[in-house]
Amino acid sequence: MKKRIIIALGLLLASALGLTAVAGYLTFVRSAENPPSEACGRGPASGPVVVAAGASMTQGTLGANWVGALRERPEYRGYAFVNAGANGDTSGxxxxxVDSDIVACRPDAVTILVGANDVLDGVPLAEYRANLGAIVERIKAKTSARVALLSLPPIGEDLGSPRNRDLGGYNAAIKETAARVQADYLPLHEQAVDFLRRNGGGGTPYGFGFTTAFAAGAEHYLLGRSWDAVSRGNGLQLLVDHLHLNDRGGAIVTELVAGWLSEGRSAGPDRP
Known part of the structure; x- marks a missing residue:
């Protein structure tokens, strides 16, 4: 009997460890759908190429996969959406x-959503601004792509927190950089804040950490809960874990980028 109990406990432990490994892989380790390593460097594409560049909010394995949502829209049939998001990345x-993951894809359009990790890591504003400018200037020098910079959504939904006050400087840098390098500016932050204020949100204290992020991923991938449901469980409206966008938040990005892409469709792709 004792041996059977030990075996049963061992099997339960192995199962728990296995599920933990699965959740960790799906949330943090696996690649984005159609990353540059698979999509680029194979010669000219048959249709327009859109590269979405950034960090985890673009990669879409922890939170909404807004790049995938664009890919599934019927109006973009024939487009190639390349997901150049990388978990944990910074503007640096x-x-x-930029050359391997954006320029090599020979894009017709590029979106850039990066900077949350710069804020969390305390990257100086001057350095962040210089990185953004260098990224766009390199894209414009090597391709004929249209480029759009998205402002950063709130970090945590307490809009008056010191962290969100710091975020204001980075968003100002994004807007200034877009004007200086002649890129388009997409107001993700402004629309997210407007949503929170209209829906009575914006006051939940910040609580992001690895445990919160892992728990969010486990709820989604192992329990089948939507990202919006995970948010509600954390007392949030747009962010699953105080940092990454849920499906409502992802829909804001999808609509912003879709509107921007539509503005340029009448001209058609300009492919050398």
Whole structure:
């Protein structure tokens, strides 16, 4: 009997560890759908190429996959959406991979959503601004792509927190950079804040950490809960874990980018 109990406990432990590994892989480790390593460097594409560049909010494995939502829209049939999001990346990291992950894809359009990790890591504003400018200037020098910079959504839904006050400087840098390098500016932050204020949100204290992020991923991938349901469980409206966008938040990005892409469709792709 004792041996059977030990075996049963061992099997339960192995199962728990296995599920933990699965949740961790799906949330943090696996690649985005159609990453540059698979999509680029194979010669000219048959249709327009859109590269979405950034960090985890673009990669879409922890939170809404808004790039995938665009890919599934019937009006973009024939488009190639390349997901150049990388979990944990900063503006400096994206600057280092701009040639391999953006330019090599020969894009017709590029969206850039990066900077939350710069805020959390305390990257100086001047450095962040320089990185953004260098990224866009490199894209414009090497391709004929239209470029759009998205402002950063709130970090945590307490809009008056010191962290969100710091975020204001980074968003100002995004808007200034877009004007200086002649890129388009998409007001993600403004629309997210407006949503929170209209729906009585914006006061939940910040609580992001690895445990919160892992728990959110486990709820979604192992229990089948939607990202919006995970948010509600954490007392949030747009963010699943105080940092990453839920499906409501992802829909804001999808609509902003879709509207921007539609503005340029009449001209058609300009492919050398």
């Amino acid at each position: 990291g994206l600057r280092e991979r």
